[in-house]
Amino acid sequence: MLFNSLDFVFFFVIVTFLYYVLPFKSRWFLLLAASCYFYMAFVPIYILILGFTIIVDYLAGIYIEKSIGKKRKLLLICSLVANIGILAVFKYYNFINDNISFLATSIHLKNNIPYLNMLLPIGLSFHTFQAMSYTIEVYRGKQKAEKHFGIYSLYVMFYPQLVAGPIERPQNILPQMHIKHQFSYANMAEGLKQMAWGFFKKLVVADRLSIYVDTVYPNPELHNGSTVALSSIFFAIQIYCDFSGYSDIAIGAARTMGFDLMTNFKRPYFAKSISEFWGRWHISLSTWFRDYLYIPLGGNRVKVSRRFLNLFIVFIVSGLWHGASYNFIIWGALHGIYQIIGLLIKPFVSAFEGKLPKLGAKTFNLFKGVFIFIIVTFAWIFFRANNLSDAYLMIKNLKTLGQMPFLGNGVNQLGHCFIAITLLFIIEYFMEFKPEIKLMDNKYIAVRYASVLGLLFIILIFGVFNGGQFIYFQF
Amino acid sequence: MEKINLKRFFKNLLIFTALLVAADRIIGYALEKAYFSLKAGQFAQTTYTLDKAAPDILVFGSSRALHHYSSSILSDKLHKSIYNAGSDGQFLPYYCAAQEVILQRKIPKIIILDVNIWELGPNDSKYIKLASLLPYVSEHPILKKYTAEISDYENIKFISKTYPYNSTLLISAYDHLFSNKLPSDDRGYFPLVRTIPKQQFEHYREQQRIYNEKRAKQKIKIDMNAVDYYRAFLQRCEDLKIKTYVIISPTILKEPKTKEKILLKIIAEEYPNVTFLDYSSDATYNNHYKLFADEFHLNDTGAKKFSEELADKIK
Known part of the structure; x- marks a missing residue:
């Protein structure tokens, strides 16, 4: 959904109204559902990619916090590999393949690696970087792992900044998601x-x-x-x-x-x-x-x-x-x-x-x-x-x-x-x-x-x- | 505290909305007055086309129609009244809309439809440019189906009185101030008196060569919606038995036989009352840069020569 569309105006008014009408306990769910709807207005199926990174990083956060030494580092690496791996497949695969083809042609070889014919998920680099900052901060001990799966999902998916930032840090946004925001003029x-x-x-x-x-x-x-x-x-x-x-x-x-x-x-x-x-x-x-x-x-x-x-x-x-x-x-x-x-x-x-x-x-x-x-x-x-x-x-x-x-x-x-x-x-x-x-x-x-x-x-x-x-x- | 905040917010929101509606009415009214009081220029011409024009011969098309068909020559030679309804930067959806509105008022004897070679190519701006019809929707509700092409919520946007005049203020002001300095209006025809410099022409020829090479490698999609508009335009002429000429008017360089150009001809030939004329490969005009004002338009000399030739053909 584009910000510069009437769809967004209706969406914004409804979500903001419901946000203040609903009891505090349900607000995270409202915002998460609204964010899913907002994201799925582009290419619905790509919500699965987002879901995958959310699950990986949520679990990584919890286990990194519990672990020490090499295991802690290994878990961070696994989380980063998963995130960067998705970026690599969707964003850089064809580019790398192009370069392989160029090199192969220059030495008279044929590159038979197939190209991927799919659209880049919208805002992929933004939410991937936001997700990565969470696991890195947990690894560094500067952020406690988020136990509430819904709140963590909302951290990655919060609709205003989901597709083009700002790329938030967990220390700033996660605590705000646990606070009841009173209506303020x-x-x-x-x-x-x-x-x-x-x-x-x-x-x-x-x-x-x-x-x-x-x-x-x-x-x-x-x-x-x-x-x-x-x-x-x-x-x-x-x-x-x-x-x-x-x-x-x-x-x-x-x-x-x-x-x-x-x-x-x-x-x-x-x-x-x-x-x-x-x-x-x-x-x-x-x-x-x-x-x-x-x-x-x-x-x-x-x-x-x-x-x-x-x-x-x-x-x-x-x-x-x-x-x-x-x-x-x-x-x-x-x-x-x-x-x-x-x-x-x-x-x-x-x-x-x-x-x-x-x-x-x-x-x-x-x-x-x-x-x-x-x-x-x-x-x-x-x-x-x-x-x-x-x-x-x-x-x-x-x-x-x-x-x-x-x-x-x-x-x-x-x-x-x-x-x-x-x-x-x-x-x-x-x-x-x-x-x-x-x-x-x-x-x-x-x-x-x-x-x-x-x-x-x-x-x-x-x-x-x-x-x-x-x-x-x-x- | 939250209740006080809410009360204050809704009170201020109410006041603000009231002011917004009032300002919208006042500004919309002022813009409407400024728009419809224009005596010359593109807006005034559109108003005349949609509200008054009722000639024997009607010319439709983009700026190439506007600058290529001398109304006085065609009228004198064919002994019929004429109006050139060409409009800058427009495409088939606009010609179709203008045609439908005019045909409700008067059925002309002849219609000339000047088409661009890129008319059926992919280009979303051809629908966005239908926004120039927005000021006329209240007077001609039939136009709503055309303006609905601009976006999904066009009808909701009409709640605002200012919105139909979006992006018109600057041109209205300019035309009010300077329209007396524009070349005199000859029943819609707008002559261009300059001539493209030779150096500019040669530079364009080189640019176009590179462009055509690049284009030949691309897979151009046909805009099927534009094809539907083209057929609708010709069908209306057919139904009302109006003699129709679909014309690709002269171009400064010989245009390649593109998929879009071929399709324009094939479709036109499906209608018995339609004659298709292609001047884009005519050696009388191609490369004769002195007949052109710029890369895309004949100058007044070129337009008069072309209009004479066309009138002889139509006679």
């Missing part, structure tokens, strides 16, 4: 406002920009450099609004029932360095990789060359997490390289900044922000292009940057895109630099009502109501 109002903001990002910005992006990216041979540049900038903003919009709706929907999910985005395009960008972008995944891959690899407590290698590995894996193709690997590798260069030049940049006058420092900050946006956008080309040759063609076409870009159907298409981007920029600028100016949380009721109504009517007047699904569902 503040939670309800705050949650609904955050959902409205998420809908604005998705319907007004992301889905509007996607019309242009989806015209250009499938046929790069038909477009000049200006069009490639414009569509890539649009995609950079589209993917941010699509994904962070989803997170806002998820966090808001959970908040209406009293649950606090972790923040997933903090206006990443205001970042002035690549490391700051990653501190603001998909925070739940970045911290997952930090805690479960980067630090176990040695983190910052190793010599510099090893630290750089660790960083690079993390970003390659992050690329692979997004998808089984060389496009995503290159996207990850580019970010790895950006990070390493960023760390190498950091002392020089800081020294240079220290010598600048106040105005110069502000200008330099602006330059850094624009530069980060440009290099991040360049990497997005690999992320969005259908394959490597399309990405290459798009970058090659950048030579013709001076030509007139493709205008779509003129005022209608590009005009709406620019209105959407301008509105987004103005609102996010105030959120970032003038947080004291609060319209939707203003002390005057008239301002609060007017701003919420204003946001809803911007969505109604400028939104795209027949846009596609969220980009990150495919991961």
Whole structure:
């Protein structure tokens, strides 16, 4: 079920209403049943995969807690193998097979391993990572094993964040599932406002920009450099609004029932360095990789060359997490390289900044922000292009940057895109630099009502109501 | 505490809903006024097509129809009144809807249906673009079956008075401000006066070569729903004995014989009153870039030449 559908509006109203009407003891069951229904609205049969990982990790958690020494480690490995195994089969099998075929052909052999012809279960990487964080935390002794099978299932399946995160940690969400959440006006109002903001990002910005992006990216041979540049900038903003919009709706929907999910985005395009960008972008995944891959690899407590290698590995894996193709690997590798260069030049940049006058420092900050946006956008080309040759063609076409870009159907298409981007920029600028100016949380009721109504009517007047699904569902 | 919270929530929800409904009515009314008071531009043309047009000859199609059929030439040569109901970015479902509405008012003597070569190919946007009919549903309830193609809950969305005017504000404002600067409207025909530069044409030829090579390797699915619309359009013409011309108008490059193009011809030939004319491989136009405004449309010179030629054929 898509958040940007009327089905979801009905679903949300009914589930939230029942949540508060039902006695506390039955709430977990309601949320679990609702989450199953939500998930099965995509491809029903895939609930079995989810069921399998839930049973494996539930049992693993209990037995890991009871065990010590090698047995404890073995149980963790079994759980991780089961989770990664499912990911490998559904997400990476065909990719690996492709590579085997390529290697076999290059030495004049034939690869007879059959391909799997099935859809990737929606949100597989998200709930698998959430499930893995549970068993790892139990293994580390930082989380008690959950004995209530229903509550554990709900931890993996909680519908707001089931298919596209935020990827929660058990320490944050599991205790909340044992608490009776009283109806709170503040939670309800705050949650609904955050959902409205998420809908604005998705319907007004992301889905509007996607019309242009989806015209250009499938046929790069038909477009000049200006069009490639414009569509890539649009995609950079589209993917941010699509994904962070989803997170806002998820966090808001959970908040209406009293649950606090972790923040997933903090206006990443205001970042002035690549490391700051990653501190603001998909925070739940970045911290997952930090805690479960980067630090176990040695983190910052190793010599510099090893630290750089660790960083690079993390970003390659992050690329692979997004998808089984060389496009995503290159996207990850580019970010790895950006990070390493960023760390190498950091002392020089800081020294240079220290010598600048106040105005110069502000200008330099602006330059850094624009530069980060440009290099991040360049990497997005690999992320969005259908394959490597399309990405290459798009970058090659950048030579013709001076030509007139493709205008779509003129005022209608590009005009709406620019209105959407301008509105987004103005609102996010105030959120970032003038947080004291609060319209939707203003002390005057008239301002609060007017701003919420204003946001809803911007969505109604400028939104795209027949846009596609969220980009990150495919991961 | 929970009861107080609940009471407060429902009280505020009630006030908010009342304000929302009131604002929806006011904004919807303002947008409706802005939309239907337009004198020129695409919206005004759609309004004229659906509410008033009643000529002897009707031209249906996308922007290629709009820019390719000179109403004055066809009207003068054929001694009949004409209206060009071509609409930017539209496909068969829209032509079908417009045809059904107009036929309730007047049965024309001739219908020209300009089809794109990609008309029957897979493309969901052809249904989403039916949203341009939303402002007319209250006046023409027959359109509901077409707008139902947009999404599952279109009829519920009509509760809002603002929704039918979604995405219209910007164009309404633009047309109110600048429509007097648009080329004069010749019974729907919208002439394009520019000419594609040679360099742009050659670049397009190269792009198209790569695209056609790529396309030849792909398995293109036929959109059977679009086929149904195509048949419904032609069947209505057949039932009312309207002489109909299905035309693929001139293209800047010779178009390959695709599955969709062949099917357009085969289906058209099933109807005795329908004549199928394909100019997409006509050497008079292919590669003659000076007759084109851009990669997809004839300019005014090209359109007039084509309209003269077509009128002679129809006579």
